[in-house]
Amino acid sequence: MNGKRILLIVGGGIAAYKSCELVRLIRKAGGQVTCVLTEGGSHFVTAMTLGALSENRVYTSLWDLKDEVEMGHIQLSRAADLVVVCPATADLMAKMAAGIADDLATTLLLATDKPVLAAPAMNVRMWQHAATRRNVAQLRTDGVTVLEPDEGAMACGEFGPGRLPEPEAILGAIRNALGSSAGRLAGKHVIVTAGPTQEPIDPVRVIANRSSGKQGFAIAEALAGLGAEVTLVAGPVGLPTPRGVRRVDVETAREMDRAVQGALPADAAVLVAAVADWGVEAAASKLKKADGPPQLAWSANPDILLELAHSRHRPKLLVGFAAETDDVVEAARAKRERKGCDWIVANDVSGDVMGGEENSIHLVTGDGIESWERASKQEVARRLAERIADALA
Numbered sequence: 001m002n003g004k005r006i007l008l009i010v011g012g013g014i015a016a017y018k019s020c021e022l023v024r025l026i027r028k029a030g031g032q033v034t035c036v037l038t039e040g041g042s043h044f045v046t047a048m049t050l051g052a053l054s055e056n057r058v059y060t061s062l063w064d065l066k067d068e069v070e071m072g073h074i075q076l077s078r079a080a081d082l083v084v085v086c087p088a089t090a091d092l093m094a095k096m097a098a099g100i101a102d103d104l105a106t107t108l109l110l111a112t113d114k115p116v117l118a119a120p121a122m123n124v125r126m127w128q129h130a131a132t133r134r135n136v137a138q139l140r141t142d143g144v145t146v147l148e149p150d151e152g153a154m155a156c157g158e159f160g161p162g163r164l165p166e167p168e169a170i171l172g173a174i175r176n177a178l179g180s181s182a183g184r185l186a187g188k189h190v191i192v193t194a195g196p197t198q199e200p201i202d203p204v205r206v207i208a209n210r211s212s213g214k215q216g217f218a219i220a221e222a223l224a225g226l227g228a229e230v231t232l233v234a235g236p237v238g239l240p241t242p243r244g245v246r247r248v249d250v251e252t253a254r255e256m257d258r259a260v261q262g263a264l265p266a267d268a269a270v271l272v273a274a275v276a277d278w279g280v281e282a283a284a285s286k287l288k289k290a291d292g293p294p295q296l297a298w299s300a301n302p303d304i305l306l307e308l309a310h311s312r313h314r315p316k317l318l319v320g321f322a323a324e325t326d327d328v329v330e331a332a333r334a335k336r337e338r339k340g341c342d343w344i345v346a347n348d349v350s351g352d353v354m355g356g357e358e359n360s361i362h363l364v365t366g367d368g369i370e371s372w373e374r375a376s377k378q379e380v381a382r383r384l385a386e387r388i389a390d391a392l393a
């Protein structure tokens with residue numbers, strides 16, 4: 001992170017303990033951190049912990065006279081390259097959205113002229129409450145990057161969206177936010193496919209697969225973060241559209257093929273979608289159980305990657321994915337040759353990768369194979385986006 005300066009505002013929630021790990025990761029990545037601890041945050045982590053990890057003074061109060069003599073709050077809010085709010089509580093976001101400045105953290109947030117990234121964490125019902133939805137929408141309109149919280153079991157015993165994203169994923173978002181000013185991919189158009197496709201059998205039934213779309217969406221977000229114009233062709237998934245990305249929703253492989261063709265020309269295409277290899281002739285009316293198991297007439301779907309590799313409009317850089325369960329690297333190498341793409345990103349999907357938060361991949365290029373250590377899907381996306389920027393430079 002090349003000495004980039006992060007002003008980290010730690011809000012009051014149980015997830016505040018993860019901000020300590022975030023400080024450690026930013027430091028490890030070569031960034032500098034100055035922490036501001038809210039009154040609420042101080043009930044969960046101490047200024048001593050944050051100070052030791054950041055190797056910097058921790059600020060807590062607006063009424064520290066010495067700081068105010070030096071116009072501390074203005075200085076603090078301007079000296080950073082990026083302001084990060086982690087965890088961003090419902091209360092903190094409500095104040096940010098309303099422009100309330102009643103403590104050091106909120107005053108800094110109102111006084112800053114730097115990009116702001118918020119990593120929310122709260123109870124699922126608070127996250128889904130109409131007031132929070134309104135505040136998040138307002139913050140996004142105001143240019144704040146609000147990350148989507150993770151889903152899962154929460155400290156309060158409930159289940160759903162509201163968990164703080166893992167510190168590694170937040171670090172990836174920080175890198176994206178810092179990178180966007182660099183605009184390494186400005187003026188480049190990249191097509192990304194993501195998610196599964198669904199092949200209808202009759203008006204109510206489909207053949208689908210387990211792809212969650214998370215990796216593809218993270219790649220689209222990371223590319224947009226580097227300034228690319230991104231067209232995201234998405235199969236049926238319930239994920240929010242990443243900031244700054246043009247999204248085209250499709251259902252079947254044929255629709256995805258048409259959407260990709262329609263989005264050309266592009267400088268690069270990253271085909272992450274798990275496209276159904278075959279479709280069936282869908283019945284016009286619902287098949288009835290009494291008629292017994294249906295005889296499905298299968299036919300091959302277009303291979304979007306293969307077509308693109310041999311198209312007149314072949315993007316300069318064509319990246320395919322290979323979800324494999326056996327001989328991952330060997331299968332990926334063969335797939336790269338067969339499909340005619342430049343790179344294959346191979347992942348072993350025999351474990352919990354599909355639908356999970358992490359991925360461990362092998363990047364197969366014309367120069368050989370790189371095996372990346374297991375990381376969050378956001379971090380994999382960030383690294384891949386950087387590599388794509390290198391290749392298109």
Ligand code: CTP
Nearest residue numbers: 271272273275277302303304305320321322323
């Ligand atoms: N792909 C595509 N269109 C298809 C099928 C796959 O664009 N109809 C793309 C995927 O998005 C991914 C890559 O091709 O980038 C992976 O292809 P895969 O289906 O795994 O390869 P196959 O050639 O079908 O090999 P196999 O099923 O034997 O593993």
